[in-house]
Amino acid sequence: MVPISIDSFVNKHCKSNPAEEPSKLKKRIKEAVKDKKNGASCFNCNQEIWAIGSAVAYQGCFSCITGEADASEDYEIDEVCWS
Incomplete structure (x- = not known):
């Protein structure tokens, strides 16, 4: 995932x-x-939940929210980003 600050997102x-x-x-x-x-x-x-997606949808992981497996080009809040 691509780290991003809350304000930037x-x-x-x-x-x-x-x-x-x-x-x-x-x-x-x-x-x-x-x-x-x-x-x-x-x-x-x-x-583990995807914080950005869970703020827009219900508490879910990237794959369950988007239906995709590859999250390498998607954003996650920097303070909880795992990569």
Whole structure:
């Protein structure tokens, strides 16, 4: 995964999604980061959650949220990024 700060992700996401409320997204991301740090697992497969995806969808891993296996070019919040 590609590390990104919360603020950078919020700015990038809201630029592409102008209807998104930045402060609400930032709050959801912070909650998902906290959950991930506390060991939250995917609702479907029990793998480690993807903080960014879990802030937008429900607590899930990258594969369950996107249906893809390769996360090498996708973002994850830097403070919980594993690569």
